[in-house]
Amino acid sequence: MPPSEATLIRLHAEHATSVYRFAWSVTKDESLAQEVVQELFLKLARDGGLIASAASERAIIFTLTRNLALDALRRHARQAKAMERLSHELPEWFLPAHDGNAEETRLLLTTTLAELPEDQRSVIHLHMWEELSFREIGELLGAPTQTIASRYRYGLEKLRAALLKLEPSLA
Template identity: 75%
Template sequence: MPPDEATLTRLHADHAVSVYRFAWSVTKDESLAQEVVQELFLKLARDAAVITTAQSERAVIFTLTRNLALDALRRRSTREDAMQRFADELPAWFLPCADVENEETRMQITAALTALPEEQRTVIHLHVWEDLSFREIGGLLDLPTQTVASRYRYGLEKLRAQKHTLV
């Protein structure tokens, strides 16, 4: 059960600044620390039992903050590793369209993606540009993780085959 507005306001007033400082000390990243603070207060807004059943409100808040910060660091590391793998795995012409300065190349990429079946295009978009894992995409699309991975692989194979006609 969510807490009442007064409780949430009090929690934020009492803890937001110190939680941010703590999150920053763990992540060493301002924007990541801000995300952690936001995620913490969203978590508290959804479930008051986390705080109301605790002996020490402050201890619970800092435990949650630490866990959320470590999770954020792991996600960032995973995302960076995935981007490096993408850079190694994907053909050079397959770049996010926003990063492509050459209008002709951007149009070729858009055409290549448009030629893919919708389910493959969706998975590639969510994985490459939205940084979602196959598991997250499976949850979003209500598909098994293996199906998502297969659609991604098949889509990449079709894009690689199209590369020869584009370049």
């Protein structure tokens, strides 16, 4: 059962600042620390039993904060590693056939890929790098195969448009 609104307000008033400082000391990143604080209070709002069953309210709050901060660090590291890998593993057919600046092209495509909507980016990643079929991706994401194919096509069109800005002769 979720805690009352008054309990959440009290918990936030009493602990938000110190939780933020602690999250920042773990993550050394302002935005990750803010994310951790938000996740903590969402978790507390969803599950009132966390606080009700704890011997020490403060201890459970800081334990949860530490765990969420470590999760955020791991998630951030995975995302950074994936983006780094993407920047060096773009399929060769993405790169222009001319003698242009391949690194500039890689950077443009990596940036454009990162800016795609998450559903298109996921489908492109799963199809190109994980070599899953559209049917397999559909099962994984809970979407029809045609929807997956459309997301892939729309994502590729956006990547192609970015390439054409760099090298109009590829049209």
